[in-house]
Amino acid sequence: MSAGRDEPSTLVRTRRRAGSAAEPRPFLFLVLQCQRPMDPPARLALDGVDEVRFGRGPVRSIDRRTEADRALLDVRLEDGWVSSRHARITRDGGQLCLEDLGSTNGTFVNGVPRRSATLAEGDLIELGHTFFLFREVAAPEEAASDAAQAADQPFGLATFSPELAERFAALRAVAPAPIPVVLQGESGTGKEVVARAVHALSGRPGPFVAINCGALPESLIESELFGHKKGAFSGAAEDRPGLIRASDRGTLFLDEIGDLPAASQTAFLRVLQESEVVAVGATRPVKVDLRVVVATHRDLPAMVERGDFRGDLFARLSGFVLELPPLRRRREDLGLLIAALLRRAAPDRAASISLGCEAARALLLREWRLNVRELEKCLATAIVLAGGGRVELDHLPPPVVVPRGSHPPEASKPDAQPAERQRPAEEDQQRREALIRLFREHRGNVSAVARAMGKGRTQIHRWIARYGIEPGDYRDG
Numbered sequence: 001m002s003a004g005r006d007e008p009s010t011l012v013r014t015r016r017r018a019g020s021a022a023e024p025r026p027f028l029f030l031v032l033q034c035q036r037p038m039d040p041p042a043r044l045a046l047d048g049v050d051e052v053r054f055g056r057g058p059v060r061s062i063d064r065r066t067e068a069d070r071a072l073l074d075v076r077l078e079d080g081w082v083s084s085r086h087a088r089i090t091r092d093g094g095q096l097c098l099e100d101l102g103s104t105n106g107t108f109v110n111g112v113p114r115r116s117a118t119l120a121e122g123d124l125i126e127l128g129h130t131f132f133l134f135r136e137v138a139a140p141e142e143a144a145s146d147a148a149q150a151a152d153q154p155f156g157l158a159t160f161s162p163e164l165a166e167r168f169a170a171l172r173a174v175a176p177a178p179i180p181v182v183l184q185g186e187s188g189t190g191k192e193v194v195a196r197a198v199h200a201l202s203g204r205p206g207p208f209v210a211i212n213c214g215a216l217p218e219s220l221i222e223s224e225l226f227g228h229k230k231g232a233f234s235g236a237a238e239d240r241p242g243l244i245r246a247s248d249r250g251t252l253f254l255d256e257i258g259d260l261p262a263a264s265q266t267a268f269l270r271v272l273q274e275s276e277v278v279a280v281g282a283t284r285p286v287k288v289d290l291r292v293v294v295a296t297h298r299d300l301p302a303m304v305e306r307g308d309f310r311g312d313l314f315a316r317l318s319g320f321v322l323e324l325p326p327l328r329r330r331r332e333d334l335g336l337l338i339a340a341l342l343r344r345a346a347p348d349r350a351a352s353i354s355l356g357c358e359a360a361r362a363l364l365l366r367e368w369r370l371n372v373r374e375l376e377k378c379l380a381t382a383i384v385l386a387g388g389g390r391v392e393l394d395h396l397p398p399p400v401v402v403p404r405g406s407h408p409p410e411a412s413k414p415d416a417q418p419a420e421r422q423r424p425a426e427e428d429q430q431r432r433e434a435l436i437r438l439f440r441e442h443r444g445n446v447s448a449v450a451r452a453m454g455k456g457r458t459q460i461h462r463w464i465a466r467y468g469i470e471p472g473d474y475r476d477g
């Protein structure tokens, strides 16, 4: 079997049946080629493979065959820095060992030159100017063989992660049904992107309407959501239908649903129960055909337990719950994401963009505490600084540093921090929300926000970078 440069590929060797979904299986991801970052990445399942051989070829090809009863995977790379016989991976008991075969330019593991190395989960392997990631991930066999179309999925649903691919497949099945969807995940993991994909896949004829519950002043939230009648309050100069009615027959996306004030939670629950809205100051309800997708970085069940979020509303909303992993836990998707983001940042010249090896290595090893949003901004800056040439390490802005003990907000996860260590993250979250409110109020004006907070502009810029805020997003009101 071979895969040309134009199609992402998956090879799954099934000599013996793979274990249960929960059992980790070894995968090698061809993540990135520096000269051609737009080339489709590939995923190679390694269970049952006795040897993987790497070398240069006229085009990229991935073949599997049996030689003397040994299952071989022959990976040819269109990379002038790769030797014709460059390296191989063989089995040693239960372990996979990488060995350089006397290549001209060497074999690197996590940026360090190695003659040989026993592979461990998360290792970044560098052959010439081509990068692979070795991962041991839980993957059902069917999911593993289903990645061939990874890049053909709707925007935001492309993944090489077997686990995430399974969840996205379930999401695609749910999208056309009138089932509410809850998207959980840290800031910048792509919740809104996925919400838009759900709308696109739903076939609903109405619009996609997004609202950030954390960015609206509490006094305005009900009239924004439910609409108001002229004269309902001072400043209500005309009848307004509100965002819920605006999303009639479409999709209503409520971001930061955990920030919905208690009174609005009650009113919103009524809307969901009755499928009708009563505008502020009105007496007659109006029917709506509503489909709701909500997002949160908070632990909603914990909020329900603490009495901070209505349990009955949570129950109504949780039709299908999807957790979007932080980028540092889906490094195998970095190649797909980098290609998608370069295409978006420079649609006319994405195909001619190339990366220096050190820049590529840095992109693949970074923590990405602010997730895809940070990667997106990093690439957009780098290609401008590169001025149309190759993107080098110097062109990458420094990684966003999250202070010690402080983590970006995460949705519930098994390794959540103990309560006392969560405080700085909560502080960060509150500050981020306050900043967003002020940016909205001051239409993205950094000086005005600095004045309102009694801080210097430099501090505001530091926070903008740390929290991944884009003032430009608020300039149009």
Ligand SMILES: Nc1ncnc2c1ncn2[C@@H]1O[C@H](COP(=O)(O)OP(=O)(O)OP(=O)(O)O)[C@@H](O)[C@H]1O
Residues within 6 Å of the ligand: 155, 156, 157, 158, 185, 186, 187, 188, 189, 190, 191, 192, 193, 194, 255, 295, 297, 337, 340, 341, 372, 373, 376
């Ligand atoms: N899979 C993806 N492919 C391409 N771009 C993506 C993807 N996921 C996220 N992005 C980009 O990253 C940025 C952040 O995404 P998005 O706003 O959807 O994240 P979020 O989880 O909703 O963040 P927040 O919680 O802060 O609102 C956006 O500019 C989006 O276009």
